[in-house]
Amino acid sequence: DAGVIQSPRHEVTEMGQEVTLRCKPISGHDYLFWYRQTMMRGLELLIYFNNNVPIDDSGMPEDRFSAKMPNASFSTLKIQPSEPRDSAVYFCASGGAPSTYEQYFGPGTRLTVT
Amino acid sequence: SQQGEEDPQALSIQEGENATMNCSYKTSINNLQWYRQNSGRGLVHLILIRSNEREKHSGRLRVTLDTSKKSSSLLITASRAADTASYFCATGEGAQKLVFGQGTRLTINP
Numbered sequence: 001d002a003g004v005i006q007s008p009r010h011e012v013t014e015m016g017q018e019v020t021l022r023c024k025p026i027s028g029h030d031y032l033f034w035y036r037q038t039m040m041r042g043l044e045l046l047i048y049f050n051n052n053v054p055i056d057d058s059g060m061p062e063d064r065f066s067a068k069m070p071n072a073s074f075s076t077l078k079i080q081p082s083e084p085r086d087s088a089v090y091f092c093a094s095g096g097a098p099s100t101y102e103q104y105f106g107p108g109t110r111l112t113v114t
Numbered sequence: 115s116q117q118g119e120e121d122p123q124a125l126s127i128q129e130g131e132n133a134t135m136n137c138s139y140k141t142s143i144n145n146l147q148w149y150r151q152n153s154g155r156g157l158v159h160l161i162l163i164r165s166n167e168r169e170k171h172s173g174r175l176r177v178t179l180d181t182s183k184k185s186s187s188l189l190i191t192a193s194r195a196a197d198t199a200s201y202f203c204a205t206g207e208g209a210q211k212l213v214f215g216q217g218t219r220l221t222i223n224p
Contacts, residue, residue, distance in 0.1 A: 093156075101210060103159065
């Protein structure tokens with residue numbers, strides 16, 4: 001398996017623009033997680049899905065952020081409109097059955113909002 | 115919200131020495147995991163220990179868990195230059211959700 005795939009790897013955009021981050025989880029994994037990592041706040045869980053259904057979105061900072069998982073092999077995290085404080089590395093991770101708690105991370109998308 | 119807190123924040127040792135990192139947490143947990151992150155990369159799962167376990171080994175890694183003190187330690191024996199990375203503990207309360215600490219930055223000097 002190729003592991004968790006994220007695109008793009010780097011994104012530079014101007015304040016106010018829409019940004020869409022993409023993730024393909026490991027085939028057969030039932031859970032998908034979106035994290036954000038910054039120096040100041042560390043690694044924060046934004047939202048996670050189980051069988052394509054959002055389970056906990058309490059970490060989503062505000063209404064500018066939205067996440068979807070239309071099928072088992074694809075998820076998006078959208079920021080609209082983007083702001084400089086959204087600059088961070090965004091990770092997608094996937095996990096297997098409920099009794100196996102390990103998560104497998106993608107390489108991340110480094111987002112810079114100017 | 116941060117659950118696990120790693121100590122120390124940074125650690126620098128000579129190659130071949132052992133490295134010990136600690137993690138403290140606040141609430142009851144189902145499991146505790148350690149992850150490694152190399153610079154510019156995603157996190158990689160190292161080892162998981164469940165709340166009813168006290169010690170676990172994997173290669174050069176040894177993890178202990180003391181639920182009475184709400185703490186865990188990660189020991190890396192016979193360190194190598196390739197072990198240079200940040201190490202994070204993450205706590206799970208039963209569901210799949212994990213809460214990560216701020217990490218320990220480990221530097222192995224040749």
